[in-house]
Amino acid sequence: MLSLHLLWPHITGKGAGYGKSARRAVEVAFKAINVRGKTLYELGCGYGSVLVAAYRSGARAVGVEIDPIRALICKLRCPGCTVIRGDMFNVPLEDADIVYIFQWPSVNERLAEKFNRELRRDALVISYYWEVPNMELVAKFDDVKLYIYRPRKM
Numbered sequence: 378m379l380s381l382h383l384l385w386p387h388i389t390g391k392g393a394g395y396g397k398s399a400r401r402a403v404e405v406a407f408k409a410i411n412v413r414g415k416t417l418y419e420l421g422c423g424y425g426s427v428l429v430a431a432y433r434s435g436a437r438a439v440g441v442e443i444d445p446i447r448a449l450i451c452k453l454r455c456p457g458c459t460v461i462r463g464d465m466f467n468v469p470l471e472d473a474d475i476v477y478i479f480q481w482p483s484v485n486e487r488l489a490e491k492f493n494r495e496l497r498r499d500a501l502v503i504s505y506y507w508e509v510p511n512m513e514l515v516a517k518f519d520d521v522k523l524y525i526y527r528p529r530k531m
């Protein structure tokens with residue numbers, strides 16, 4: 378039952394199932410990018426560690442999570458955050474200044490199409506662990522596996 382909960386998004390082909398960003402990578406991300414006063418979406422916010430860090434750093438933090446249990450825990454951990462229980466592919470991103478993801482490579486490829494279509498040209502995408510194809514790389518921190526991109530307009 379527990380492993381089904383952890384793997385459900387992957388089994389359904391929606392996205393990565395489990396895993397958590399390393400705290401050090403999140404620190405590096407929010408040191409490299411000033412999120413204060415910005416609208417930050419985390420797509421697949423899991424149990425909320427990154428969202429809480431973004432909120433504490435002054436962002437308007439919006440999390441999207443497909444798993445109801447994780448979404449609930451996330452909301453309880455961060456009452457000041459907006460948590461949307463749903464599929465990240467269905468959430469419009471026009472008002473995002475920054476998007477944070479920790480998904481799998483095949484998912485990142487699909488997300489890149491959405492980012493290039495919907496994000497403003499000056500928005501930033503932070504990807505933990507896996508690179509995102511077909512976007513403009515603006516910075517990378519190989520030691521913590523963190524990659525930062527801008528959309529590439531079609």
Ligand SMILES: C[S@@+](CC[C@H](N)C(=O)[O-])C[C@H]1O[C@@H](n2cnc3c(N)ncnc32)[C@H](O)[C@@H]1O
Binds near residue numbers: 393426480
């Ligand atoms: C690898 S975990 C990352 C958790 C958190 N973002 C972090 O970095 O610590 C991926 C998360 O994405 C969620 N997820 C997968 N597919 C999704 C989708 N289509 N829409 C929303 N959330 C999704 C999973 O339920 C899981 O919580």
